[in-house]
Amino acid sequence: GQSSPTACSAGSYQADSGQTSCDAADAGYYVSSAAQTSQTACPIGTFSTSTGSVSCTDAPAGYHVSSTGQSSPTACSAGSYQASSGQRSCDAADAGYYVSGTAQTTQTACGLGTYQANTGQSSCDDADAGYYVATTAQTSQTPCAGGTYQAITGQTSCNEADAGYYVATTAQTSQTPCAEGTYQTITGQTSCNEADAGYYVDQTGQVSQTACAVGTYQANTGQSSCDDADAGYYVATSAQTSQTPCAVGTYQANTGQSSCDDADAGYYVDQMGQSSQTACSAGTYQPNTGQSSCIDASAGSYVPTKAQTTQTLCAAGTYQANTGQSSCEVADAGYYVPVEGQTGQTACPAGTQQLNTGQATCEEEVGGGNLLLMFGFVVLIIGAIVLLNSRKSQPPSAEAGDGQEIEEEVPELAMKGEDD
The missing domain is CATH 2.10.50 (Tumor Necrosis Factor Receptor, subunit A; domain 2)
Structure with a gap:
């Protein structure tokens, strides 16, 4: 027989006496030296896959061993990682980071346009429409500021509102066209400008205002059209805020005109703002145009x-x-x-x-003394004729002498009649 027992080698042990062999350490256990009566469980963070181990193996990075006596490590789940070996647990991915697979040794920062508000996540969230994420590893998204918008998810920036458009509030997914009567010349604005008095904007989404044409005006701001000048009024130049009454001596029968008409010769206009001219009345006249009265x-x-x-x-x-x-x-x-x-x-x-x-003339007067003179002259001539005829019946000697005397008297009487 044996004079002495044989010590159990490292990796084995024997708890009982009188045994002919030693027991190999179980998986998950180890026996570090010879002649041991018990095996030791692998501590947390370590494991042993085979029997008869003299030591345990540290859990590799990406794995963990959370309890003693383990025969294998456990891979870190998605959303967690472990950068070190021999660890009892895995680290949850930080907010702003993610771990997409198992047994990972590192976490990954959320990319541009994405964010992650929670820890231990296996992915990141795209920025919503109306929001953006400009840098990596962000825990939140940023709303688009007023004057900007974003129609698409997962974006790194927002779009400025175009000229002719505006965005009034934050986190908007679209821009709004400027309404009729308003315009915007600049990009990235939160409101539109009202058309000035004297101007108009007749369509939506406009980048400029339009001056009221000659013959029209606009007294108010923010209008979509201009007003025609009334009859009796005119607007001589563009971009005017008021109409001008026709001056005295002028008139305008039509609306929307840039000038007034002079009153015609024979007519007048005696007040401002008239739509017609007035004919000079009988007894008056006017040789000139553009007059405010007629001449008597x-x-x-x-x-x-x-x-x-x-x-x-x-x-x-x-x-x-x-x-x-x-x-x-x-x-x-x-x-x-x-x-x-x-x-x-x-x-x-x-x-x-x-x-x-x-x-146009007077006539010479006939009557009175002239009639008497003519009557006397006629009577004288008749008397002379009678006297001559009576003498013709007397003897020649007497007739001759008397006749000469009578002839001499007749001229005298005639001359006397003319003198009378």
Whole structure:
């Protein structure tokens, strides 16, 4: 027989006496030296896959051993990692990071456009539409500021609102066109500008305002159209905020005009802002255009109808003492007017007469002393003839002498009649 026992070798042990062999250490256990009566469980963080081990193996990076006596390590699950060996647990991925698979030794930062608010995650979240993530390893997304928007998820930046558009609030997924009556010349704006007075914007999404054309105006801001100038008014230049009344002497019958029309000759406009001209009334006239009143016909002249450009001289035989008349007065009987354009009538001079009205001359008067003279002359001639005839019946001697005497008397009587 044996004179002495044999010690159990490392990796084996024997708890009982009188045994013929030793027991190999179980998997998950070890016996580090000879002649041991027990095996030792592998501590946390280590393992032993085979029997008869003299030591345990550290859990590799990416793995862990959470309890003693383990025969194998456990891989870190997705969302966790372990950078060191011999560890009892894995580390959860930080917020802003992720671990997509098992048995990982490192965590990965969330990429641009993504974020992760929680720990221990296996993936990151895309930034929502209206939000962005500009750098890696972010725990939150950032809303697009006013004036910017983002229609797509997972983006690193936001888009500025275009000119003609705006974004009024944060975290918006679209831009809004400027409404009619407003515009925006600059990108990235939170509001639009109202069209100025004198301007308009007639469509949405516009980058500029339009000046009101000549003949139109706009007194208010933020308008989509301009107002036509009223009849009686005008707008001479563009971008005006008010209309101008036509001056006296001018008028405008139509709307939306850039100027007024001068009153025609024979017409007038006596107030501002008129849509029509007025004809000069009978008795008045106007030779010029653009006048605010008419001219009264002068004394000695007349204007018979309205809308006349000249006055007419009263004809010979007529007159007019007053101004602003539509006719002339006929000269009375016993009076005359010798030339045109007279302001009064003239009485016929002594020895003349005018039995008719409206005459330019007077006639020589017939009657009174002239009639008596003519009657006496006729009687004288008749008496002389009778006397001559009576003498013809007397003797020649007496007839001859007396006849000569009678012939001499007749001329005397005739001359006397003319003198009378």
